[in-house]
Amino acid sequence: MVMAWKWIVRRTRESKPFFLAFATICAVVPGVIGYGVMQLTNTRNEQLESHLRRSARPESLMMGQVNKERLAEYLGELQRKEDTNDRYVAALRGETLTRKPYVRIQPIPEQTDTKADKEQKK
Secondary structure, eight states: OHHHHHHHHHHHHHOHHHHHHHHHHHHHHHHHHHHHHHHHHOOOOHHHHHHHHHTOOHHHHHHHHHHHHHHHHHHHHHHTTOOOHHHHHHHHTTOOOOOOTTOOOOOOOOOSSOHHHHHHHO
């Protein structure tokens, strides 16, 4: 195995076409295998799908409903061209916006006791 790898390394150094062929094989073959596996395992069995939906846990159903509502809310805001910067501000702070559906978060109040204010008071 070590000898084979050394041979491949030597050939890729010596020959650009061999390098391109080897790189292509390394990229394409796993992609083709992965695509084939996905096609074989992706089933459109209605009976299986209905069984999985019936036997789903309540938490899974609830999370699916919540995600559907949040997505509908977000897409509605985009269609109405509303300002959604509060989402980004909350995400930068490491927060998640939890609110009643279709109610916007109020603007974040400015902090009055910032470090710069304390230094100015001195």
